[in-house]
Amino acid sequence: MGTSPQFFTVCAAWLAATLKRVPWVFEVRDLWPESIRAVGAMGGSVEGDSRAIRALARLARFLYRRADRVVVLTHAFKKNLVAQGIAGARIDVVTNGVDLSRFQPRPREAALVEELGLRGCFVAGYIGTHGMAHGLSTLLDAAALLDKDPGAGDIRLLFLGDGARKAQLVADARSRGLDNVLFLAPVERAEIPRYWSLLDVAVIHLRRSDLFETVIPSKLFECMGMGVPVVHGVRGESADIVRGERIGELFEPEDAPRLAAALVRMRDNRAHSRTGYGAGARTGEPIEDRIDYWELRENCLEAAKRYDRKRLALQMLERIERAVNIRE
Structure with a gap:
């Protein structure tokens, strides 16, 4: 083979x-x-x-x-x-x-939370390759919008991984003075679940391209195993999974304002259980069949069984x- x-x-x-x-x-x-x-x-x-x-x-x-x-x-x-x-x-x-022997819910490590300065924060994270295809400048643009929003001061965007674009992303975040962004060095694969456990939501994103509508990012399945809802900026088959399994919210690729708004909604819904947030509609349309953040987490764990x-x-x-x- x-x-x-x-x-x-x-x-x-x-x-x-x-x-x-x-x-x-x-x-x-x-x-x-x-x-x-x-x-x-x-x-x-x-x-x-x-x-x-x-x-x-x-x-x-x-x-x-x-x-x-x-x-x-x-x-x-x-x-x-x-x-x-x-x-x-x-x-x-x-x-x-997903390898369910490795990726499963686990409590946050208090020492790691303190070390990274994340106490009291709503943590959105990108874990994976920082490459040409991933369009991570969109995430920085969303962070810049959140940085200007007085009501989003507790939202942090965590990046873990490496790749061809990482150095430029770090430099861009520094030049823009984005204090709500945290870049971490790559860690051993066995350590990655420790960092997944820090996340309230995961951000998955690829550049706007017809080809990328054909792919399913592997990190989507790790999200399921860890019980971490997703804010998903990829069209096509992977978006169908997010919608069908009801495990997060969709936004258009390279649309920073919608990403920022989705993170605020997730944060608000996490704090107010059963308030009517949901992920049942197509991107850009009114959301129907609404479910809350905690249901999204449960749905992730149920979906993981199907993708064992x-x-x-x-x-x-x-x-x-x-x-x-x-x-x-």
């Missing part, structure tokens, strides 16, 4: 399977070169692609067609591949999930066995 991105492991899997004359499975965790094009890297753009991008596209099609089974993370990925001429019968969908990684691993094993049986 080979997993992308990137393609080196997939090429190795194809070569090994060919030499040994055994079946192989291509697991697609991100669409290359589409995701490279979406962020404008390697000369990719909507106007035209570089030779490198075109070469990657040809390689991707070559590998898709030679795999015995293709396993993708989202139904939108499958639709994309079918549009490229890959037979839908050879494509299976197995989503990401152990269950999903069994689904993946079934797909691999199917590939073997086809060859026999």
Whole structure:
């Protein structure tokens, strides 16, 4: 089995399977070169692609067609591949999930709260890669709006992780004098749940792009396991999960005012249980079927059971066995 991105492991899997004359499975965790094009890297753009991008596209099609089974993370990925001429019968969908042995509700550590100066604060957090695709400047713009709001003085925005854009984000926050933003250095993976437990809500965001409507950020499932509601700025399949599972509020990607307003609503609702806050409507429309913050937390924990990684691993094993049986 080979997993992308990137393609080196997939090429190795194809070569090994060919030499040994055994079946192989291509697991697609991100669409290359589409995701490279979406962020404008390697000369990719909507106007035209570089030779490198075109070469990657040809390689991707070559590998898709030679795999015995293709396993993708989202139904939108499958639709994309079918549009490229890959037979839908050879494509299976197995989503990401959450390791419930690691990500589960836990009390805040008082010492960590004190160390980070978060006592009495409503903490919204972004935990993950600070990359080109994530559009985290929108979060800083929202923080700037909250910084000017006298009624939002207790809201803090915590960033944990690293990536290509982090240094610029830190510099921007400093130059704008944003005292309500806290950047933390990356921690060992085993330590991450300690920081999830600090969050009242998690912010998930990707830049506005048609491609990103096809992805489901893996941190969404960690939110479920930890019981942390989300303020979700990604369109498409992941937004459908947030809406369907009723685990948070949606806002349009790159819309800082709506993000800031959503954080204030979450803060207010957390303080006043059963006040009629809800996440049942489509983005930009009146919210119906209202539920409160504490119901959002309970809904997260119920959703996590449906996305338990152990269950999903069994689904993946079934797909691999199917590939073997086809060859026999």
